[in-house]
Amino acid sequence: MSADRTNPPLRPTAQVHFGIFFQGVNHHTVWSDPRAGSQTDFLSFRRLIETAERGLFDAFFLGEGLRLRETNGRLHDLDVVGRPDAVTQLAALAAVTRHIGLVATQNTTYNDPADLARRLASLDVLSGGRAAWNVVTTDNAWTGANFRRGGHLDHADRYHRAADFLTAARAVWDSFADDAVAPAADAAGDAWARPGGIAPVAVDGRTLSSHVTPTVPRSRQGHPVIFQAGDSPTGRTFAAENADVIFSAHGSDLDDALAFARDIRRRTVAAGRPADDVKIFPGTSFVLGATEAEAREKAQWLVHEQISHATALSVISHIWGEDLSHLDADGPLPDHDPDVPELSSTRGSGAGRSDAITLARNLRARADERGLSIREAVIAADRRQGFVGTPDAVADTLVEFVRSGAVDGFNISPWLVPDGLDDVVDLLVPALQERGAYRTAYEGTTLREHLGLREPLTRRGRQQGARPDARLDAAAVGA
Secondary structure (H helix, E strand, C coil): CCCCCCCCCCCCCCCCEEEEEECCCECCCCCCCCCCCCCCCHHHHHHHHHHHHHCCCCEEEECCCCCCCEECCEECCCCECCCCCHHHHHHHHHCCCCCCEEEEEEECCCCCHHHHHHHHHHHHHHCCCCEEEEEECCCCHHHHCCCCCCCCCCHHHHHHHHHHHHHHHHHHHCCECCCCECCCCCCCCCCCECCCCECCEEEECCCCEEEECCCCCCCCCCCCEEEECCCCHHHHHHHHHHCCEEEECCCCCHHHHHHHHHHHHHHHHHCCCCCCCCEEEEEECEEECCCHHHHHHHHHHHHHHHCCHHHHHHHHHHHHCCCCCCCCCCCCCCCCCCCCCECCCCCCCCCCCCEHHHHHHHHHHHHHHHCCCHHHHHHHHCCCCCEEECHHHHHHHHHHHHHCCCCCEEEECCCCCCCCCHHHHHHHHHHHHHCCCCCCCCCCCCHHHHHCCCCCHHHCCHHHCCCCCCCCCCHHHCC
């Protein structure tokens, strides 16, 4: 009987990998703490990324916030906002780092594929092969109102555009032949580039048309690494067909993480790729203490800083569709149903298209059952989970996740800027190294090498798992 290629394998020597996820618009970064620094000062970003590189992290991952969140038409001013453009920021950080990968979240709805492909290729070349692109989509008109074209897409079309967009970007990255540019030492050459070594790109898809002659050669890693974070069935299939890494929400419960890994591997094999071709990096956070009791106490303090009285009232105001800021956050939830059947997308993509009435009733039922106040109910319903404990206990858990095949690594969201990684690097990384489960030095120089990835999909032979649906002419990829 043949082995199940989609079942997460036992990997007794696998190592834990870390990335840092520097969020976009959010209320989980604690700005009110006296130790908190600027969210826009370059020195904050430099401090974080240098700490991550000292900790031998794979990548520095920037989130995106294209519009400030709102509650019933009013800005949610408890959010941390103000992130500079990701590609610009990462280009600056490339100059002060040597190894760590640089991941830019960029939207396929509001960008042009030829322009974005060129900017990402530029970052990849200038950083020596360390760039990556977290591919995200948006379909709501509320976010699109910030853009000249409006940016509104039917929900079903957003992944069609993302697929067309990625196809066009890869065509741009493949347009330079390996020997297109003459070596700098070849003074006898008649031209800077070999005739025919740079192929024009023509991609016509369902949602876009891109015709361009690219201007930037490939970096030493071939293409920027592709990250993707969709968790819907369509999003998972898109990742299995296109991504190198999937950024998931399934990394706190081992059984849930194993089920997610099985599903991704099944979809990856169905896409004609090796089962382990997509690395799984769930988002998480860490609260570490010298003892379990100290860590738990610290975690309780943190969640109450992240979800203050005002934040809790803002959350339920969004769900109920009315201003409830006059209520006592330490009192009971409203006893009436929301007056809107569906949540708006003004609090982010995760909040849209939810059934507000059902959500409110579930919150109220949990609160009644457990005697929870408004704030306590919002905290209990918060979807962010992480690991709390001593460095040794957390290290043992992470090793189990990775060596069971549930995940390949973790994308860490620090709750404090710029010092939020210090405990991880100074306490948790050494504990993992003592267990032989974390690198002691970078083995390569490119992000693709750090992650142990194969060549980019469009540069492999079909027997290695080339994309079955790639719509590129040979001339368009310089073949």
